Amino acid sequence: MIDFRPVFFIVGVLSSTFGPLLLICALVDLGAGHRDWQTFVMVAMLVMGFGSLLATANWGAPLKLSLRQGFMLTVISWVVLSLIGALPLYFSEYDISFTDAVFEAVSGVTTTGSTVLTGLDDMAPGLLLWRATLNWVGGLGVIAMGIVLLPFLRISGMQLFKMESSDVGNKATARVVVMVRQIALLYIGCTAVSIMLLTMGGVSFLDAVCHSFAAIATGGLSTHDASIGWFDSRYVEGVLMVGMLVGSLTFPLMIQAFHGRPQLLFDDPQVKFYLKLIVVVVFIISAWRVIATEAGLVDIVWGTSFNVISIISTTGFASENYLAWGHFPEAMFLMITLVGGCTGSTSGGIKAFRIYMLLKVMQNQLLTRLQPHRVLLVTYGERTIDDDVLRSIGAFVWMTLMVIVLFTPVISATGVDFVTALSSVMQAIANVGPGIGAQIGPAGNYAGLSDVAKWVLAFLMLLGRLEIVVVLVVLTPAYWSR
Amino acid sequence: MIDFRPVFFIVGVLSSTFGPLLLICALVDLGAGHRDWQTFVMVAMLVMGFGSLLATANWGAPLKLSLRQGFMLTVISWVVLSLIGALPLYFSEYDISFTDAVFEAVSGVTTTGSTVLTGLDDMAPGLLLWRATLNWVGGLGVIAMGIVLLPFLRISGMQLFKMESSDVGNKATARVVVMVRQIALLYIGCTAVSIMLLTMGGVSFLDAVCHSFAAIATGGLSTHDASIGWFDSRYVEGVLMVGMLVGSLTFPLMIQAFHGRPQLLFDDPQVKFYLKLIVVVVFIISAWRVIATEAGLVDIVWGTSFNVISIISTTGFASENYLAWGHFPEAMFLMITLVGGCTGSTSGGIKAFRIYMLLKVMQNQLLTRLQPHRVLLVTYGERTIDDDVLRSIGAFVWMTLMVIVLFTPVISATGVDFVTALSSVMQAIANVGPGIGAQIGPAGNYAGLSDVAKWVLAFLMLLGRLEIVVVLVVLTPAYWSR
Ligand SMILES: [K+]
Numbered sequence: 001m002i003d004f005r006p007v008f009f010i011v012g013v014l015s016s017t018f019g020p021l022l023l024i025c026a027l028v029d030l031g032a033g034h035r036d037w038q039t040f041v042m043v044a045m046l047v048m049g050f051g052s053l054l055a056t057a058n059w060g061a062p063l064k065l066s067l068r069q070g071f072m073l074t075v076i077s078w079v080v081l082s083l084i085g086a087l088p089l090y091f092s093e094y095d096i097s098f099t100d101a102v103f104e105a106v107s108g109v110t111t112t113g114s115t116v117l118t119g120l121d122d123m124a125p126g127l128l129l130w131r132a133t134l135n136w137v138g139g140l141g142v143i144a145m146g147i148v149l150l151p152f153l154r155i156s157g158m159q160l161f162k163m164e165s166s167d168v169g170n171k172a173t174a175r176v177v178v179m180v181r182q183i184a185l186l187y188i189g190c191t192a193v194s195i196m197l198l199t200m201g202g203v204s205f206l207d208a209v210c211h212s213f214a215a216i217a218t219g220g221l222s223t224h225d226a227s228i229g230w231f232d233s234r235y236v237e238g239v240l241m242v243g244m245l246v247g248s249l250t251f252p253l254m255i256q257a258f259h260g261r262p263q264l265l266f267d268d269p270q271v272k273f274y275l276k277l278i279v280v281v282v283f284i285i286s287a288w289r290v291i292a293t294e295a296g297l298v299d300i301v302w303g304t305s306f307n308v309i310s311i312i313s314t315t316g317f318a319s320e321n322y323l324a325w326g327h328f329p330e331a332m333f334l335m336i337t338l339v340g341g342c343t344g345s346t347s348g349g350i351k352a353f354r355i356y357m358l359l360k361v362m363q364n365q366l367l368t369r370l371q372p373h374r375v376l377l378v379t380y381g382e383r384t385i386d387d388d389v390l391r392s393i394g395a396f397v398w399m400t401l402m403v404i405v406l407f408t409p410v411i412s413a414t415g416v417d418f419v420t421a422l423s424s425v426m427q428a429i430a431n432v433g434p435g436i437g438a439q440i441g442p443a444g445n446y447a448g449l450s451d452v453a454k455w456v457l458a459f460l461m462l463l464g465r466l467e468i469v470v471v472l473v474v475l476t477p478a479y480w481s482r
Numbered sequence: 483m484i485d486f487r488p489v490f491f492i493v494g495v496l497s498s499t500f501g502p503l504l505l506i507c508a509l510v511d512l513g514a515g516h517r518d519w520q521t522f523v524m525v526a527m528l529v530m531g532f533g534s535l536l537a538t539a540n541w542g543a544p545l546k547l548s549l550r551q552g553f554m555l556t557v558i559s560w561v562v563l564s565l566i567g568a569l570p571l572y573f574s575e576y577d578i579s580f581t582d583a584v585f586e587a588v589s590g591v592t593t594t595g596s597t598v599l600t601g602l603d604d605m606a607p608g609l610l611l612w613r614a615t616l617n618w619v620g621g622l623g624v625i626a627m628g629i630v631l632l633p634f635l636r637i638s639g640m641q642l643f644k645m646e647s648s649d650v651g652n653k654a655t656a657r658v659v660v661m662v663r664q665i666a667l668l669y670i671g672c673t674a675v676s677i678m679l680l681t682m683g684g685v686s687f688l689d690a691v692c693h694s695f696a697a698i699a700t701g702g703l704s705t706h707d708a709s710i711g712w713f714d715s716r717y718v719e720g721v722l723m724v725g726m727l728v729g730s731l732t733f734p735l736m737i738q739a740f741h742g743r744p745q746l747l748f749d750d751p752q753v754k755f756y757l758k759l760i761v762v763v764v765f766i767i768s769a770w771r772v773i774a775t776e777a778g779l780v781d782i783v784w785g786t787s788f789n790v791i792s793i794i795s796t797t798g799f800a801s802e803n804y805l806a807w808g809h810f811p812e813a814m815f816l817m818i819t820l821v822g823g824c825t826g827s828t829s830g831g832i833k834a835f836r837i838y839m840l841l842k843v844m845q846n847q848l849l850t851r852l853q854p855h856r857v858l859l860v861t862y863g864e865r866t867i868d869d870d871v872l873r874s875i876g877a878f879v880w881m882t883l884m885v886i887v888l889f890t891p892v893i894s895a896t897g898v899d900f901v902t903a904l905s906s907v908m909q910a911i912a913n914v915g916p917g918i919g920a921q922i923g924p925a926g927n928y929a930g931l932s933d934v935a936k937w938v939l940a941f942l943m944l945l946g947r948l949e950i951v952v953v954l955v956v957l958t959p960a961y962w963s964r
């Protein structure tokens with residue numbers, strides 16, 4: 001049997017940390033005179049009780065994780081934190097079904113940001129803050145997982161980003177702890193700056209906090225049914241655009257930039273590729289809109305930039321209903337759904353790193369067809385990439401494709417049209433948020449889907465967040481046999 | 483400079499062979515008393531003149547092709563044969579624009595089978611035979627290319643199917659010639675059997691010939707606007723179902739089966755995987771229809787089998803409008819559009835071989851995550867597959883995905899909805915034929931698309947037929963520089 005004690009211990013500790021966050025939401029609701037403050041206090045006590053019980057019961061087990069334990073920890077912590085996230089929603093004053101509560105919480109924690117709730121504008125502040133908090137905590141969790149766990153588990157090419165060749169020594173562990181602490185500080189700092197800037201721009205404090213949380217986490221949950229369109233403000237859009245961009249860049253490299261080495265960030269092949277890609281997509285859609293429509297140039301470029309950055313960074317904010325721009329932008333928006341930001345960020349999707357590497361493999365293939373005996377190494381910056389990394393990347397993209405092929409018909413079978421089914425699966429696996437079409441597009445939401453569809457999509461959000469492979473490994477018979 | 487003389491010589495010879503085929507169409511129209519017999523005679527003379535001129539002008543160059551020449555030959559011959567195929571359509575009595583003629587011819591030669599023509603039922607027999615002939619000749623060309631050229635060019639994993647480790651010796655060449663001759667005989671034989679069976683079932687000789695041509699070539703061009711639905715006959719559907727299946731199996735292995743080694747065919751991993759996949763898809767769609775609709779069980783299983791085999795084999799015949807079956811079958815039909823048959827067949831698409839190999843890579847990835855130092859070899863039957871093959875396969879699938887991502891918005895920009903755009907690109911790159919939606923689905927055709935869309939789709943059909951890489955290699959600067 002696999003020893004799950006250290007896994008349960010860590011999950012217990014992580015669960016407990018939700019307690020203070022829940023109490024803050026309780027205070028906010030208490031201040032606003034909303035009865036749900038009692039719900040938050042109750043859930044906080046439940047969670048802290050459960051968490052400390054789990055932690056103490058599994059106290060004392062060695063904390064050095066094996067690979068098997070690492071996989072289980074990754075899966076279990078996201079599932080448990082999602083379920084905890086669902087409790088305040090389910091027990092709140094609002095009439096939220098268990099399915100809807102779980103969907104919303106999974107969507108929050110995985111930083112997907114699809115919502116099944118309407119009437120957000122009139123909702124109690126505590127619950128709005130709780131949703132945003134799920135985004136924010138989830139975002140930090142994604143970065144930590146991408147930096148510490150995925151390289152250790154050698155998932156989807158992330159083994160390239162192992163910080164040490166030997167990852168057992170105490171020195172290495174210490175370095176990881178320092179790195180994670182610095183990233184947490186940077187994450188908190190960026191969020192604080194964004195809150196400050198938004199407040200200065202006249203945004204209410206609650207809105208400033210919630211949208212800053214959702215932007216840096218590339219989560220995209222808003223406190224308004226009309227998302228960012230509600231503010232109708234270039235200033236707010238500008239601040240959030242920067243927030244989304246920052247959230248989708250490689251955090252370890254931003255740390256380096258803060259330490260006086262900005263060239264490590266801006267010379268990084270992935271970061272360069274990512275920023276160029278955004279510029280190209282914005283240019284193409286803007287050019288089409290200038291030719292095909294009558295809107296003003298500045299409006300076009302600004303609106304295109306905001307919504308393209310929102311989708312490519314996998315945030316999912318909408319400043320307007322971009323699907324109304326025409327057939328071509330609509331197709332472009334679906335096609336960029338899978339792209340995603342950089343590795344080591346809060347972003348989902350295939351991510352710039354993998355797209356860049358696959359383009360390199362493709363280029364090498366073309367170059368070596370005419371010279372059968374030439375072997376071209378695949379490089380990332382100055383590093384040569386070995387076969388395991390390349391196969392992992394290829395397998396990841398292939399699995400993403402398979403998930404789309406297998407699950408689009410499943411969602412279709414729940415009674416929605418093809419585009420809704422396809423785009424809902426794509427946005428879920430890439431943790432984006434809005435899909436295509438009137439129902440689940442930027443002007444709609446997921447309330448109208450059947451319960452089956454909601455559970456399937458919630459599963460896909462977790463699957464995507466865990467880079468698919470983590471979940472599949474745990475599901476193999478080999479994982480459970482010795 | 484690259485010496486193109488041997489390329490031009492072969493293209494000249496290939497072009498000339500179209501002469502007799504055109505004259506047969508002329509005879510058919512003459513027999514039917516249709517004025518277009520003159521068109522066919524004129525084009526036949528033109529083509530034979532052009533072909534022999536090209537051949538004689540480049541006579542005497544050494545016929546041993548270099549890699550560069552091999553790439554150019556592959557691209558040029560498909561383009562030239564497509565253009566020749568367009569001439570009788572363009573110059574015919576019917577009002578067919580140059581764009582439509584080229585689209586129809588490319589669709590024919592690449593065995594895609596998308597049509598822009600309507601009123602087929604009343605069309606002159608010569609022209610109908612000509613369209614079917616393009617399918618049939620194209621199909622044979624596809625097998626030959628897949629067996630001889632693609633392994634030589636090391637394209638998309640086909641290097642695995644090189645017949646000899648040294649491919650320069652005279653013995654090897656002789657063996658290739660024998661193989662191609664046997665395959666041509668088998669191809670002609672299967673076609674003849676199909677014609678005989680259809681005629682015995684009461685189908686007119688012209689219809690029997692045209693549909694046998696289109697089935698074995700997995701081309702799918704019909705002589706009726708309603709495709710196979712026109713016959714309303716289980717017998718005809720049964721014969722064509724077998725024809726499509728045979729066309730999508732590996733021809734070299736079918737030769738082996740004829741030589742008394744059927745186990746080589748039926749134990750082949752790809753063939754087994756392909757047949758199982760068909761059974762699974764038919765079962766799933768049938769099960770859904772049994773539960774969700776009221777049609778009879780036999781009708782459901784038969785209709786599902788015919789149309790699923792038609793799409794997975796990339797033929798594109800339709801016995802009924804399967805898109806009317808519901809959301810779930812619709813999504814399934816789009817998702818199986820890219821699958822394709824076996825390598826060494828007339829089929830298009832990703833093909834069972836590559837899907838099988840990618841699933842194996844994926845499986846190995848999962849198995850080795852828990853054992854970092856274990857190296858699992860990827861095998862195909864008893865053969866170990868090297869990295870170049872795996873990377874080629876990965877690059878091919880990745881390129882297919884990129885083509886879909888890049889060209890769906892392009893087709894959208896011509897003014898069609900997203901599903902039409904997406905499915906038109908997918909069916910073109912996989913050489914399938916029908917798309918999804920009322921316009922280009924099994925009950926529609928491509929007549930209503932804009933000229934730009936038709937040219938783009940014709941390009942994509944050729945790109946897909948040439949496994950993408952062949953075209954891209956010729957477009958690299960490295961190809962043209964020394
Ligand atoms: K998101």
Ligand SMILES: [K+]
Nearest residue numbers: 594701797914
């Ligand atoms: K076809």
